[in-house]
Amino acid sequence: MADDSSFPSSSSSALPTRLWTTVRRILRLAWPYRWRLGGAVLATALGAMVALVVPLGLRELLNAVFETANRALLDRLTLGLLVLFVLQALFSFLGRYGLEWTGERVVTDLRKRLYAHLHGQSLRFFANRRTGDLTSRLTNDVSSVRDAVTQALAESFTQVLSLVGSVALMIVLNWRLSLIIFVVVPVVTAAAIGFGRWIRRLARTLQDELADTTAIAEESIAGIRTVKGFARSAYETSRYHEAVERLFDTAHRKVWASALFSALVGFLFFGALVAIFWYGGLEVLAGRLTTGDLVAFIFYAFNIARSVGGLSRLYSTLNSAAGASERIFQLLDEPATDTDPSGMPALPPINGAVAFDHVTFAYDPGTPVLHDLSFAVPAGQTVALVGPSGAGKTTLMSLIPRFYDPQSGSIRVDATDIRSVTRQSLREQLAVVSQDVHLFNDTIRANICYGNLDASDAAIEDAARAANAHGFIAALDDGYEAAVGERGVKLSGGQRQRIAIARALLRDARILLLDEATSALDAESEAEVQDALTRLMESRTTFVIAHRLATVQDADRILVLDDGRLVQDGTHDELRTQPGLYQRLADLQFREGSDASASP
Numbered sequence: 001m002a003d004d005s006s007f008p009s010s011s012s013s014a015l016p017t018r019l020w021t022t023v024r025r026i027l028r029l030a031w032p033y034r035w036r037l038g039g040a041v042l043a044t045a046l047g048a049m050v051a052l053v054v055p056l057g058l059r060e061l062l063n064a065v066f067e068t069a070n071r072a073l074l075d076r077l078t079l080g081l082l083v084l085f086v087l088q089a090l091f092s093f094l095g096r097y098g099l100e101w102t103g104e105r106v107v108t109d110l111r112k113r114l115y116a117h118l119h120g121q122s123l124r125f126f127a128n129r130r131t132g133d134l135t136s137r138l139t140n141d142v143s144s145v146r147d148a149v150t151q152a153l154a155e156s157f158t159q160v161l162s163l164v165g166s167v168a169l170m171i172v173l174n175w176r177l178s179l180i181i182f183v184v185v186p187v188v189t190a191a192a193i194g195f196g197r198w199i200r201r202l203a204r205t206l207q208d209e210l211a212d213t214t215a216i217a218e219e220s221i222a223g224i225r226t227v228k229g230f231a232r233s234a235y236e237t238s239r240y241h242e243a244v245e246r247l248f249d250t251a252h253r254k255v256w257a258s259a260l261f262s263a264l265v266g267f268l269f270f271g272a273l274v275a276i277f278w279y280g281g282l283e284v285l286a287g288r289l290t291t292g293d294l295v296a297f298i299f300y301a302f303n304i305a306r307s308v309g310g311l312s313r314l315y316s317t318l319n320s321a322a323g324a325s326e327r328i329f330q331l332l333d334e335p336a337t338d339t340d341p342s343g344m345p346a347l348p349p350i351n352g353a354v355a356f357d358h359v360t361f362a363y364d365p366g367t368p369v370l371h372d373l374s375f376a377v378p379a380g381q382t383v384a385l386v387g388p389s390g391a392g393k394t395t396l397m398s399l400i401p402r403f404y405d406p407q408s409g410s411i412r413v414d415a416t417d418i419r420s421v422t423r424q425s426l427r428e429q430l431a432v433v434s435q436d437v438h439l440f441n442d443t444i445r446a447n448i449c450y451g452n453l454d455a456s457d458a459a460i461e462d463a464a465r466a467a468n469a470h471g472f473i474a475a476l477d478d479g480y481e482a483a484v485g486e487r488g489v490k491l492s493g494g495q496r497q498r499i500a501i502a503r504a505l506l507r508d509a510r511i512l513l514l515d516e517a518t519s520a521l522d523a524e525s526e527a528e529v530q531d532a533l534t535r536l537m538e539s540r541t542t543f544v545i546a547h548r549l550a551t552v553q554d555a556d557r558i559l560v561l562d563d564g565r566l567v568q569d570g571t572h573d574e575l576r577t578q579p580g581l582y583q584r585l586a587d588l589q590f591r592e593g594s595d596a597s598a599s600p
């Protein structure tokens with residue numbers, strides 16, 4: 001089951017309270033539309049009242065035929081009934097339209113809110129969740145809320161009104177006959193509550209399993225190259241099949257529960273109807289009831305059946321919806337860890353000095369990845385981070401845009417502690433090229449433009465030239481308008497990287513963070529891009545992680561990390577002559593040639 005560790009499943013003992021809490025939260029979402037909703041509920045209630053009058057009109061009509069044989073009255077009553085049906089149609093239209101509108105509106109608002117909330121979460125949050133599970137909540141679960149809004153309001157008002165009205169009018173017509181109904185209704189209600197609980201539990205499991213299947217499909221489709229490369233299509237298909245079969249099992253149990261419930265309710269009501277016919281027939285024979293009375297009575301009995309049926313359906317819909325809604329609310333209730341308190345100042349335009357002051361950081365509490373790091377980089381310097389794989393280079397870089405916050409120590413940009421200003425204002429002044437380039441399924445232009453949404457065509461082209469990308473873009477049929485495909489699959493790794501560099505160049509930021517930005521380029525392209533980067537780096541503070549020594553050699557300063565500790569700090573020439581990790585790594589690379597895989 002997807003993410004069960006972080007989302008505890010509901011316990012059946014607390015069901016009614018939890019159901020009520022969830023329903024209240026769902027209804028609160030509809031509060032901004034209360035007037036329209038109120039109008040729709042009123043129209044629905046009026047429609048229900050009209051429906052209550054219909055059997056009385058019918059009774060009069062039948063009495064006019066069978067008891068008094070009054071033709072003029074028959075005509076008038078027929079016309080009256082027609083008017084009632086027109087009114088009922090009108091109210092039903094207004095009610096249904098208003099309710100459905102509100103339902104769709106609430107879903108739209110909820111999707112917007114949930115999506116914005118997701119964007120307010122930190123990388124840590126996403127590292128612990130599956131994309132498919134989150135998208136499933138955003139699509140499948142949110143739709144269930146709509147059912148709750150429309151059904152909860154439409155059905156509860158209409159059915160309660162129709163139930164109470166029908167019962168009252170039945171008692172007035174013949175109280176002895178009504179007793180049959182009063183025996184059946186409590187039995188059905190008790191059954192509805194029992195079945196409702198069962199269905200709600202199943203509904204929640206179903207949504208969890210649905211999220212699980214979506215996540216499996218998402219993951220293997222996103223990684224289709226790996227799947228095919230390892231000939232694991234059959235394996236992935238069977239994984240998905242198993243998940244879908246589990247889904248079927250739960251759906252099957254849910255359908256079983258609701259079908260059993262409907263059949264039981266149907267039987268109870270038709271049984272009661274037979275009893276009414278029998279006993280009502282006796283009353284007519286005894287002269288205590290007219291035919292019109294009996295017909296009206298049966299109509300009310302149907303009304304009651306419909307209302308109780310409607311209410312029990314409502315209960316199971318609410319149970320289903322509440323199961324799904326809980327999953328949404330649990331997400332919404334997760335505190336947004338990547339948002340700033342209101343009133344926090346923005347970072348003023350920076351020069352680009354960066355200082356780490358006794359920074360210690362751990363992804364998982366208790367196992368620090370960076371230990372007590374302290375260093376200061378003046379504005380405009382290029383700093384290379386060097387160290388074996390897993391030493392913490394990428395982690396160090398990801399602390400600067402506050403993808404993560406250190407557990408102790410502080411990071412300053414110029415003289416400002418980055419935790420005292422908004423993340424938005426900090427990130428706006430940084431440009432990042434990360435190890436795994438992500439391109440959006442859009443045109444090349446749009447992907448470069450991501451660095452600066454207001455950039456002119458000329459600026460985009462300049463950035464592309466500087467990143468040595470203009471040549472290959474111009475050679476494409478659609479040039480800058482060419483679509484890159486999902487995650488940029490239609491481009492080579494090197495082309496993707498050059499677009500990512502162009503995107504960062506376009507940003508014109510004071511601080512550049514380049515995490516193996518040129519690793520996918522061939523020697524010739526790298527040399528050209530490196531030229532562009534070198535020119536760009538001249539006036540900016542740059543942190544660079546690169547496998548190849550060329551970049552590292554020219555850096556103003558090299559920080560050597562080993563197992564999360566800063567073990568050496570100096571220029572290439574200084575460190576080359578010092579015995580230590582840098583010398584060992586550099587010797588290794590010189591021996592193996594410039595394409596050695598160990599960093600630097």
Ligand SMILES: Nc1ncnc2c1ncn2[C@@H]1O[C@H](COP(=O)(O)OP(=O)(O)OP(=O)(O)O)[C@@H](O)[C@H]1O
Nearest residue numbers: 127363364369388389390391392393394395396599
């Ligand atoms: N999201 C994460 N959650 C938990 N641990 C992580 C996470 N990302 C990285 N780590 C761990 O932190 C350590 C440092 O990783 P980091 O990516 O910073 O190393 P690196 O020096 O950049 O390595 P490489 O040169 O291979 O990219 C590694 O032990 C890694 O397993």
